[in-house]
Amino acid sequence: xxxxxxxxxxxxxxxxxxxxxxxxxxxxxxxxxxxxxxxxxxxxxxxxxxxxxxxxxxxxxxxxxxxxxxxxxxxxxxxxxxxxxxxxxxxxxxxxxxxxxxxxxxxxxxxxxxxxxxxxxxxxxxxxxxxxxxxxxxxxxxxxxxxxxxxxxxxxxxxxxxxxxxxxxxxxxxxxxxxxxxxxxxxxxxxxxxxxxxxxxxxxxxxxxxxxxxxxxxxxxxxxxxxxxxxxxxxxxxxxxxxxxxxxxxxxxxxxxxxxx
Numbered sequence: 001x002x003x004x005x006x007x008x009x010x011x012x013x014x015x016x017x018x019x020x021x022x023x024x025x026x027x028x029x030x031x032x033x034x035x036x037x038x039x040x041x042x043x044x045x046x047x048x049x050x051x052x053x054x055x056x057x058x059x060x061x062x063x064x065x066x067x068x069x070x071x072x073x074x075x076x077x078x079x080x081x082x083x084x085x086x087x088x089x090x091x092x093x094x095x096x097x098x099x100x101x102x103x104x105x106x107x108x109x110x111x112x113x114x115x116x117x118x119x120x121x122x123x124x125x126x127x128x129x130x131x132x133x134x135x136x137x138x139x140x141x142x143x144x145x146x147x148x149x150x151x152x153x154x155x156x157x158x159x160x161x162x163x164x165x166x167x168x169x170x171x172x173x174x175x176x177x178x179x180x181x182x183x184x185x186x187x188x189x190x191x192x193x194x195x196x197x198x199x200x201x202x203x204x205x206x207x208x209x210x211x212x213x214x215x216x217x218x219x220x221x222x223x224x225x226x227x228x229x230x231x232x233x234x235x236x237x238x239x240x241x242x243x244x245x246x247x248x249x250x251x252x253x254x255x256x257x258x259x260x261x
Contacts, residue, residue, distance in 0.1 A: 045090040048106035049143025072116035106143025120163040
């Protein structure tokens with residue numbers, strides 16, 4: 001074959017080769033995206049709202065994130081209308097009737113590593129490892145900043161979070177520390193209200209989770225093999241359940257069984 005014919009053949013086959021390679025690449029991407037593995041989900045979540053156009057989250061991501069969420073990071077709202085679950089950079093809020101999900105994710109959220117979450121009214125309180133308690137509105141998903149943030153040195157040791165009309169409760173190993181429910185360390189100094197209001201000593205040193213009966217004000221604690229009930233004025237502590245079987249109960253089962261009747 002002459003050099004001239006070789007050049008002509010290469011010029012002719014080059015666009016065909018490029019088309020084949022591009023099809024193979026697109027097929028590979030679509031195949032990977034349809035599988036929606038955890039790495040892809042987290043990648044898309046991190047890039048939410050980055051200004052590079054609309055990003056479509058693979059449809060399998062909510063289910064994947066839910067399976068990764070620890071018990072304290074997977075909870076129902078009190079009216080059972082919503083379920084929140086979070087893992088790494090992503091926080092999903094799921095409508096329990098329609099199964100539709102809304103995602104809070106992106107660089108503005110400060111989500112990174114969560115310990116526990118709790119719904120209250122139209123807000124969701126997220127206890128994080130490095131950023132204190134972040135509060136988001138459930139009405140506005142996306143790459144949104146928290147509407148409030150509670151930062152305190154003792155929050156680093158908190159394991160669980162509870163909320164009522166007036167207070168925010170954080171469970172530590174041997175006590176519960178209580179803050180104003182509207183505490184906001186990002187506000188101007190006069191409006192922060194982020195000092196500890198009171199401390200509640202615990203009857204155990206191995207509490208794993210906290211649940212609040214908002215009708216009676218009673219506090220329930222899940223320990224390794226007991227459930228304690230503390231009266232509102234802390235004058236009475238009752239063991240309401242004691243069983244080796246409790247060692248197999250998750251904090252999720254505990255809180256939903258006690259609070260959602």
